[in-house]
Amino acid sequence: MEENESNVKREKSTIVDVARVAGTSVATVSRALSGGNYPVSMATRKKIQLAVETVGYTPNLLGKMLKTKFNPTIGIVIPSYQNPFYIQLIHGISQKAATLGYTISTFSSQRNALMERNLIKQLLQKRIMGLMIASVDDSATSLTQFISNGGRVCVFESNFKDQNTFIVAKTDMIESGRVAMKHLISMGHENIAIITTPLSKQSRSSTIKGCRLAMDEYHHEFTDEDIIIAPYEYEFEDGLYEFEVGQDLVRILLDRKKKYTAILAVNDLIACGIINELKKMNIRVPEDISVIGLDDIPLSSMITPALTTVHMPSYNLGQKACQLMVDAMVNQEETYGVALSIRPELVIRDSVMRLK
Amino acid sequence: MEENESNVKREKSTIVDVARVAGTSVATVSRALSGGNYPVSMATRKKIQLAVETVGYTPNLLGKMLKTKFNPTIGIVIPSYQNPFYIQLIHGISQKAATLGYTISTFSSQRNALMERNLIKQLLQKRIMGLMIASVDDSATSLTQFISNGGRVCVFESNFKDQNTFIVAKTDMIESGRVAMKHLISMGHENIAIITTPLSKQSRSSTIKGCRLAMDEYHHEFTDEDIIIAPYEYEFEDGLYEFEVGQDLVRILLDRKKKYTAILAVNDLIACGIINELKKMNIRVPEDISVIGLDDIPLSSMITPALTTVHMPSYNLGQKACQLMVDAMVNQEETYGVALSIRPELVIRDSVMRLK
DNA sequence: ATGAAAGCGCTAACAC
DNA sequence: GTGTTAGCGCTTTCAT
Numbered sequence: 200m201e202e203n204e205s206n207v208k209r210e211k212s213t214i215v216d217v218a219r220v221a222g223t224s225v226a227t228v229s230r231a232l233s234g235g236n237y238p239v240s241m242a243t244r245k246k247i248q249l250a251v252e253t254v255g256y257t258p259n260l261l262g263k264m265l266k267t268k269f270n271p272t273i274g275i276v277i278p279s280y281q282n283p284f285y286i287q288l289i290h291g292i293s294q295k296a297a298t299l300g301y302t303i304s305t306f307s308s309q310r311n312a313l314m315e316r317n318l319i320k321q322l323l324q325k326r327i328m329g330l331m332i333a334s335v336d337d338s339a340t341s342l343t344q345f346i347s348n349g350g351r352v353c354v355f356e357s358n359f360k361d362q363n364t365f366i367v368a369k370t371d372m373i374e375s376g377r378v379a380m381k382h383l384i385s386m387g388h389e390n391i392a393i394i395t396t397p398l399s400k401q402s403r404s405s406t407i408k409g410c411r412l413a414m415d416e417y418h419h420e421f422t423d424e425d426i427i428i429a430p431y432e433y434e435f436e437d438g439l440y441e442f443e444v445g446q447d448l449v450r451i452l453l454d455r456k457k458k459y460t461a462i463l464a465v466n467d468l469i470a471c472g473i474i475n476e477l478k479k480m481n482i483r484v485p486e487d488i489s490v491i492g493l494d495d496i497p498l499s500s501m502i503t504p505a506l507t508t509v510h511m512p513s514y515n516l517g518q519k520a521c522q523l524m525v526d527a528m529v530n531q532e533e534t535y536g537v538a539l540s541i542r543p544e545l546v547i548r549d550s551v552m553r554l555k
Numbered sequence: 556m557e558e559n560e561s562n563v564k565r566e567k568s569t570i571v572d573v574a575r576v577a578g579t580s581v582a583t584v585s586r587a588l589s590g591g592n593y594p595v596s597m598a599t600r601k602k603i604q605l606a607v608e609t610v611g612y613t614p615n616l617l618g619k620m621l622k623t624k625f626n627p628t629i630g631i632v633i634p635s636y637q638n639p640f641y642i643q644l645i646h647g648i649s650q651k652a653a654t655l656g657y658t659i660s661t662f663s664s665q666r667n668a669l670m671e672r673n674l675i676k677q678l679l680q681k682r683i684m685g686l687m688i689a690s691v692d693d694s695a696t697s698l699t700q701f702i703s704n705g706g707r708v709c710v711f712e713s714n715f716k717d718q719n720t721f722i723v724a725k726t727d728m729i730e731s732g733r734v735a736m737k738h739l740i741s742m743g744h745e746n747i748a749i750i751t752t753p754l755s756k757q758s759r760s761s762t763i764k765g766c767r768l769a770m771d772e773y774h775h776e777f778t779d780e781d782i783i784i785a786p787y788e789y790e791f792e793d794g795l796y797e798f799e800v801g802q803d804l805v806r807i808l809l810d811r812k813k814k815y816t817a818i819l820a821v822n823d824l825i826a827c828g829i830i831n832e833l834k835k836m837n838i839r840v841p842e843d844i845s846v847i848g849l850d851d852i853p854l855s856s857m858i859t860p861a862l863t864t865v866h867m868p869s870y871n872l873g874q875k876a877c878q879l880m881v882d883a884m885v886n887q888e889e890t891y892g893v894a895l896s897i898r899p900e901l902v903i904r905d906s907v908m909r910l911k
Numbered sequence: 912a913t914g915a916a917a918g919c920g921c922t923a924a925c926a927c
Numbered sequence: 928g929t930g931t932t933a934g935c936g937c938t939t940t941c942a943t
Contacts (some may be wrong), residue, residue, distance in 0.1 A: 211704060224930045229922060237928060257704060260680040261621045262920030265935045270617075280645060281853075285913055286636040293663065297670075304660045314653075321658055324616040348567060348613060439853050458648055475857055497637075497795050501831055503859055538850065569936055580914045585938055594912055617937030621919050 212254040221250035222312040232258065273329040273524060274306040274322040276315060281439050282468055283496035284375075284513055286334060288355065291517020292331060299525050301329075310432060310440070323348055329524050331355070333474045337399070338489075351527040353520050356402050363536035366527060368520035372402045375543040376409025379463055379509050379544065380489050382545055384417050387554030388461040390488060392472065393426045394448045395465040398443065406465050406493065425459075427452055445472020460488060460554060467492035467499045467508055474502060474550065487553035495546050504549035516541050560910030568610040568798060577606035579624045588614065601804045620682060629685035629880060630678040631661040632671060637795050638824055639852035640869055641689060644711065646685060647873020656879050657685075666788060666796070668692040681703055682714075685884050687876060689710070693755065707883040709876050712758050719892035724876035728758045731899040732765025735819055735847050735865050738901055740773050744817040744845060747775075750804045751821040752797065752827060762821050762849065781815075783808055801828020812848060816844060823848035823855045823864055830858060830906065841908035851902050860905035872897050 212231075218225045223243055228235040231247045239247075250256075264270045273296060277285040289305055296303045304327075308315035312335055315396060319341045322330060330345055333355040339362060342352050346364050353366040383391055391414075398404045407426065414421040430443045452459065464470035470492030474484050484490055484504055492499060492510070495510035516539070523537055570588075576579045579599055586593045587603045593653035595603075606612075620626045629652060633641040645661055652659045659684075663799045664671035668691055678686060686701055689711040695718060698708050701879040702720050702797055739747055747770075754760045763782065770777040785800045801820060805828075808815065826848030828839050840846055848855060851866035872895070879893055 214922095215920080226922080226931075227929055230929090234922085240928060243928080256912090257676075258680055259621070259682060259920050260934090261617055261626075261682055262921075265615075265617045265621055265920080265937090268935075280636065280642045281639075283637075289636060289663075293665075304662065306660065307645075309649075320613075323613055326615060326617055402920045442853070442857065471857060478859060497798070498854065499858075501798065501827060501854075502857065503834060570938095571936080581937080582915080583913055585936095586913090590938080596912060601912080615936050618919090619938075621921090621936080622938045624919075667932080 200328040211259075212256045213259065214256070216254045217247060217250045217256050219255055221246040221249065228346075228384060232347045233263070268326070270326045270328055271528075272325075272327045273301055273303045273331060274318075274327045274333075274523070275303055276304065276318050277329065278310045278333055278335050278472055279440070280307050282441060282466075283498065284466070284494050284511065287496070287513040288333075288517040292521040293512040293517075294520035295518040296525070299521070301521075301525060308335055312338075316341045316430050319345055323350070329353075329528050331520060331524060336430070337402075338412050351524060352378060353496065353524050353527075355516075355520070356400055359401075364542055366520065366523050366537045366539070366540075368516055368539040369402065370513070370516060370525065370543055372405035372543045373409040373412065375493055375509050376406035376465075377510065378409075378543060378545050379408040379493055380413035381416075382547075383461045383463060383489065383491055383551065384413060384419065386461075386489070386551055389419055390426075390457065390459045390465060391461045392452055392459040393463045393465070394445065394452065394469055395426065396429045396444055396469070397432045399432070403465060410463060418463075422539050423435075424457070439472075441466060441468035442472040442475070445469035445474075446476040449473040449476050450480075453482075461551065462488060462490050464490065464492045467494040467496045467506060470506055470508070470550075471498055471502055474504070474506070485550050491551055491553040499546075500548065507548045507551045510544045510546045512541050512544075567615075568612045569615065570612070571611045573603060573612050573824075576610055577602040579603065585613045590799060594835045603784055621872045624682065626682045626684055627657055627876070627884075628681075628683045629657055629659045629687060629884075630674075630683045632657055632664055632674050632686065632688040632690075633661065634664055634666045634689055634691050635796070636663050638797065638822075639854065640822070640850050640867065642871040643653070643852075643869040644689075645713045647870040647875075648877040649873075651874040651877035655877070657877075658882060664691055666691050668694075672697045672814050673871070675701055679706070683796060685709075685880050691756075707880060709880050709883075711872075711876070712756055715757075722876065722879050722893045722895070724872055724879065724895040724897075726760065726869070726872060726897045726899055728761035729765040729768065731849050731865045731867070732762035732819075732821075733769045734765075734899060736766040736769035737772075738863070738903075739819060739845065739847055739907065740769060740775065742817075742845070742907055745775055746813065746815045747777070747781065747819060748808055748815040749816045749819045749821070750801065750825055751782065752785045752800055752810065752825070754784060755788070759821060766819060780813070795824060796830075797822060797824035798828035798831070801825035801830075804831040805829040805832050809838075817907065818846050820846065820848050823850040823852045823862060826862055826864070827854055827858055830860070832861070841906050845907040847907055849899075855902075856904065863904045863907045864902050866900045868897050868900075 214225050214228050218228045221275055228247055231239045231244050293303055306318045311359050315336050323345055329351050331353040334357045339359040346352055353368055470490050473490055492506050492508040495508045499506035499508050519539055570581050570584050574584045584603055587595045587600050630848035647687050649659055671692050680703055685707050687709040702708055709724055711724055731904040745778045783804050800879040820829055826846050829846055829866045833840055849860050855864050875895055
């Protein structure tokens with residue numbers, strides 16, 4: 200099969216095809232098509248536009264990015280698509296990115312540090328300059344490597360001590376824990392249990408710290424015994440890890456000698472699991488036991504009883520973090536060490552009962 | 556600031572740096588690093604490996620892809636991150652892609668056709684070869700353009716008549732509607748209403764068709780009056796479009812003269828919204844009215860009463876579709892027109908009551 | 912088993 | 928305002 204001039208199966212056309220048809224040089228085409236406001240006469244612009252259509256030209260970003268060393272994409276890595284908290288975050292980022300003319304591309308690490316590293320390596324190899332991540336890795340080496348290759352990193356969650364080379368964007372977890380716990384106390388509860396996923400993440404231990412703070416303020420007794428920690432952490436193929444943690448751990452809690460009047464779950468998905476399991480056991484919420492969560496995901500207002508929780512403005516957080524990210528990407532100077540902390544807010548619904 | 560030989564801030568090193576340090580040619584480095592099983596002596600391999608580490612080399616995929624015209628990435632475009640059905644689908648795809656050595660990159664069109672087109676254009680410009688999409692666009696032009704540029708497309712949902720250039724992967728929606736409706740009928744229901752989002756999508760009208768089929772089989776009366784269709788379709792910034800559709804439409808339904816004993820919702824999120832609203836109005840499910848959904852998302856087993864629904868094996872569907880996709884990407888011959896249809900399965904829980 | 916060199920599609924000096 | 932040309936980092940003939 201010989202190739203002839205008027206090839207029926209058109210090979211993907213390039214800038215030179217356009218130039219040939221338009222009767223100009225490739226430089227002019229480049230300038231007309233993406234050369235900022237470089238002067239190109241209206242006449243040639245028209246010719247080029249026409250040529251673009253006749254040859255069916257689609258720019259090849261690969262060539263452009265190779266040349267300019269700039270990939271206007273922001274990579275987002277989250278631990279799971281199952282937790283609505285991250286979904287809201289993505290929404291926020293996405294919305295802001297769109298207005299700023301950036302493309303976002305999202306990935307799930309499936310709570311797997313190895314997979315996370317692989318993902319980051321991929322991004323690096325594609326010369327993506329911006330990375331926004333809720334990391335599940337104990338080590339920050341992947342991230343620092345990303346930065347030493349000229350990238351910008353924004354972390355939402357991290358196990359390691361915050362590097363001052365990252366943009367840190369998080370909700371104030373200490374305050375969240377404190378707010379939730381104070382609400383329970385103000386409703387007359389004293390025997391309160393905490394149910395949590397492993398404390399490896401800094402955000403988790405911060406939450407607990409906030410809880411302790413509140414208990415201390417009121418001189419309530421509170422020991423490590425009162426905290427039940429999930430022994431495992433992974434992503435199910437199909438199902439909701441955190442929801443199941445709630446279901447499993449509340450059973451363990453109920454088997455204990457010590458009796459509690461309220462449970463604080465470190466996130467809403469866990470709280471929903473708890474309530475779900477309690478219902479199965481015919482234990483009424485909040486009459487028999489109160490439950491409070493943290494996050495305020497859509498599900499929380501959908502279940503019965505509607506969950507009292509602490510709202511994390513993740514949509515806002517995403518928006519603001521994205522703005523910071525883009526700033527860091529365009530500025531050549533290092534705008535590092537930025538910290539963004541968003542204040543949580545109590546949302547009272549139906550899962551906590553006044554005790555006395 | 557002059558650049559000196561032993562530059563402190565290392566510029567990103569390339570294959571030529573590696574070659575220089577290893578004392579070989581760039582061709583050899585390329586072959587050693589990614590040249591399949593092209594013969595390179597063990598000795599030089601070692602030298603190159605060493606050089607890679609000393610210069611801190613990270614391959615630039617942009618260069619590679621530009622040269623090879625092959626981008627081993629699969630782009631996924633879904634209407635929303637809020638609907639767990641798609642999340643399950645992504646999980647399935649992701650898992651399979653990982654085993655096949657492909658990277659997936661996901662995007663949300665936010666139920667916006669314009670945005671969807673933009674996304675597709677982006678993918679095209681990045682010369683991504685594989686696109687798996689649940690399209691919300693009325694027109695297939697973006698998709699056909701993608702294909703005419705050498706890409707492969709797999710559709711999960713589409714408004715247009717199926718092109719035989721696509722890989723079509725869907726659950727059998729006609730059968731789903733039929734199964735759900737038959738269950739209602741077998742439980743003694745005759746006055747059944749359907750609540751649905753706009754029928755613009757083919758999958759929606761297929762579901763309805765299936766419902767009609769079931770009604771016909773039993774010679775039950777069923778008219779367009781019994782179908783309530785949401786007048787709008789868009790993605791909220793923050794919230795669950797379909798859930799709210801359920802809430803809004805069930806109120807409208809209840810205001811009608813005709814009284815129904817059962818409601819069929821075309822997806823679970825809608826069904827959950829319906830149940831939620833019914834509860835607020837102190838109407839008991841299933842005692843006062845039965846509700847059945849379609850999809851079997853995790854939420855369905857979490858609410859009270861647990862939702863009776865039709866399970867769509869979206870995880871499986873994702874896996875199989877991904878396999879097909881990759882096959883199509885490696886095969887130069889066109890493996891088009893493949894259709895994959897997965898059979899749904901009734902899941903009986905607590906939201907449907909036997910009438911007589 | 913290795914190297915030299917052409918070129919993928921694009922941009923950005925530098926000329927005119 | 929427009930054209931010429933030298934690469935960006937990589938692969939891949941074609942030699943040797």
